[in-house]
Amino acid sequence: MGMVIDGRWIDDDEKYRNPQGGAFVRAESVWRDSISADGSSGFKAEPGRYHLFLAPSCPWAHRTQIIRRLKGLEDVISATLSDRPRVRSWAYTQGIDDIQPGDSGVLELHEVYIKADPNYTGRVTVPTLWDREKKTIVNNESSEIIRMLNTEFDEWAANDLPDLYPEPHRSRIDELNDRIYETVNNGVYRCGFAKTQEAYEEYIGPMFETFDYLEDLLSKQRYLAAEHPTEADWRLFVTLIRFDFVYFSHFKCNIRRIQDYPNLWNYTLDLYQTPGVAEVVDIAGIKKGYYGGQSNVNPTGIVPTGPFIDLTVAHKRDQVKNAA
Numbered sequence: 001m002g003m004v005i006d007g008r009w010i011d012d013d014e015k016y017r018n019p020q021g022g023a024f025v026r027a028e029s030v031w032r033d034s035i036s037a038d039g040s041s042g043f044k045a046e047p048g049r050y051h052l053f054l055a056p057s058c059p060w061a062h063r064t065q066i067i068r069r070l071k072g073l074e075d076v077i078s079a080t081l082s083d084r085p086r087v088r089s090w091a092y093t094q095g096i097d098d099i100q101p102g103d104s105g106v107l108e109l110h111e112v113y114i115k116a117d118p119n120y121t122g123r124v125t126v127p128t129l130w131d132r133e134k135k136t137i138v139n140n141e142s143s144e145i146i147r148m149l150n151t152e153f154d155e156w157a158a159n160d161l162p163d164l165y166p167e168p169h170r171s172r173i174d175e176l177n178d179r180i181y182e183t184v185n186n187g188v189y190r191c192g193f194a195k196t197q198e199a200y201e202e203y204i205g206p207m208f209e210t211f212d213y214l215e216d217l218l219s220k221q222r223y224l225a226a227e228h229p230t231e232a233d234w235r236l237f238v239t240l241i242r243f244d245f246v247y248f249s250h251f252k253c254n255i256r257r258i259q260d261y262p263n264l265w266n267y268t269l270d271l272y273q274t275p276g277v278a279e280v281v282d283i284a285g286i287k288k289g290y291y292g293g294q295s296n297v298n299p300t301g302i303v304p305t306g307p308f309i310d311l312t313v314a315h316k317r318d319q320v321k322n323a324a
């Protein structure tokens with residue numbers, strides 16, 4: 001996959017990885033500053049100051065893209081989606097300010113990381129939240145970026161979205177997030193990137209146990225933790241919407257499809273049909289990114305034609321009672 005060591009891109013990062021018996025280990029994000037409405041964190045929320053580097057296929061980037069859309073922050077925080085195949089890191093035909101594509105015609109995300117820290121060592125990942133004023137990376141951890149988008153830019157948000165992390169539901173949201181991250185969001189990668197049968201089998205069972213659990217939960221309530229969607233719902237959604245199109249076959253998560261779970265599937269449709277969301281779900285881009293971009297899993301790069309799934313059919317979730 002490649003990474004940056006001491007400010008230089010290296011293609012072969014095998015020896016810097018941490019293989020645990022063939023299991024895929026996701027590295028911790030490195031940039032962990034935060035933006036605050038009053039500026040006390042060192043990064044003040046201001047329109048036009050921040051930029052998000054994203055990619056259509058990436059579920060972690062997708063979290064931030066969806067929340068930016070739902071809050072109506074598109075004119076406040078700029079964003080670019082990777083629009084060229086990765087040769088090294090994520091590639092963009094469009095640059096930002098004085099960081100522009102060179103002769104190759106693409107800006108590669110590792111160039112942005114090296115601008116921020118000429119001695120950077122670590123992975124180069126989307127989403128990456130860039131500060132145009134200080135010319136540095138604020139944060140590259142999606143779970144933290146969505147919290148900033150939830151609260152810190154409200155002065156400029158075009159939509160009055162209910163709190164995504166409401167105080168009374170926090171412990172429940174945290175509990176759901178932990179289980180869903182471990183067995184679903186990251187679980188699909190652990191199955192798909194497993195290099196041994198054992199590593200794959202360790203994660204495939206718990207993933208479907210969580211789906212069974214969620215199917216039951218969603219038969220009793222419309223959303224996971226509150227009477228409106230919270231961050232737990234959107235964090236789950238980005239994996240669910242990719243599942244039948246990609247993870248089921250590409251990552252071998254094929255015990256059942258999400259369409260085989262009536263509640264989970266209608267819930268996925270419900271979230272997908274939330275105004276604004278479909279505009280930021282690019283199924284073709286998602287399929288291309290995984291099948292076409294992950295030669296470690298799919299060496300031919302062939303993107304399958306199907307499956308054909310209608311995401312616009314009625315979801316009937318309005319009949320399900322919400323959590324108290």
Ligand SMILES: N[C@@H](CCC(=O)N[C@@H](CS)C(=O)NCC(=O)O)C(=O)O
Nearest residue numbers: 001058060123124125126140141142
């Ligand atoms: N913990 C990070 C994970 C981000 C992540 O792993 N993004 C993937 C794309 S789906 C990436 O950029 N991978 C490139 C790499 O690891 O070199 C987050 O949630 O923001």
